[in-house]
Amino acid sequence: MSFPSDTPVIWMGKLLIKRDYHIEYWPGGSGDTTYNYLQVCCLIVWSLFITIIWSLTDRNRKSYDRLCYWTMVIFRYGLAVTLIGYGMAKVVKTQFPFPSLARLDQTIGDMSPMGLAWTYMGYSTGYNLFTGFAECFCGVLLFFQRTRLLGALMSITVTLNIVMMNLYYDIPVKLFSAHLLLLSCFIAWPDLQRLINFFVLNKPVPAASHWRPVFKTKWKRIIFVGLKYAFLAFYLYTTITGGIEMDRMYVRKTTPPLYGIYEVKSVTCDTAGFSNSLINNFKFWQKVYFDKDYQMVARKKDDMQYYDMKIDSTKHLLTYWSSQTDSVMMHYSIPSTDTLYLNGKINGDSIHVVLKRKDPNDFALMSRGFHWINEYPYNR
Structure with a gap:
């Protein structure tokens, strides 16, 4: 079923693939359908168009410090929420459950690359905990400005591993994981010169001097900080309790008499x-x-x-x-x-x-x- 918002995607398919092209498979959760790739092409074209218009109409502005800060906040929080969500799915082993009896009895040659990866990951509870806590830790670091860069660098490492696994085991989340990797790189990008000076050129690195909001009155600071920590407390509470409930429902399964x-x-x-x-x-x-x-x-x-x-x-x-x-x-x-x-x-x-x-x-x-x-x- 198509919607008006799908029209540009359909046009892009006719332009890039063939004139009489029509979409056979609509997005179904994997994120790597032909529709999704055409959708990314549409977003790239749309982004370039907006960038050109914006640059022409606002060419006299000297900097976008405020916009950069709040954009980073949105991206940091979005990436953090995603990483913690996937991390919790590994901690409670809902993403990679232990191999089923049918999977254990299946020969490796009959497995798909994705099935082999799922078996590899699902076998080890310890490795799931390691990767899950690593993703959760990255997410927590990204919530705070002081640890933003450390969180971004760790996130690059974690998401790069995910992208490689998705690519070389043919796991159909390639686009989404690639976006997470690019988002991690984007968050670290403002500190690129400082990183080069420290790791490559062996030069002293001054403290970061990025713009951030400063509230002159105490009540504004209290409200700003209070809203942030209220959001974090609510999100972490719902995520942890949700993970415990998922563990109860899907992981701690009962064993039948004829098992x-x-x-x-x-x-x-x-x-x-x-x-x-x-x-x-x-x-x-x-x-x-x-x-x-x-x-x-x-x-x-x-x-x-x-x-x-x-x-x-x-x-x-x-x-x-x-x-x-x-x-x-x-x-x-x-x-x-x-x-x-x-x-x-x-x-x-x-x-x-x-x-x-x-x-x-x-x-x-x-x-x-x-x-x-x-x-x-x-x-x-």
């Missing part, structure tokens, strides 16, 4: 049963994963099917459903530690499924753990 990886060994049914689409679906299942938070995943040859499930351990009943299918209820039994039977009737047709369980801890990634001492490299 594990199961290989489908056999599927038997009534003669007419396989004409039933719900039953016929079992014929193509290769593995079934009963994962945390009561999610069931069925692996077929070419794709995965995801279901929500409910398990009644008293009656030994398994119920699963998805938006594409009706709910299916089956009785289960566990004759041995590595075998699971599913029996049930679907639309009057009986079905019996035999599954063999694999312990998730058999994966080296799950069982290896951390070792201070390694007599030899454990690289498998």
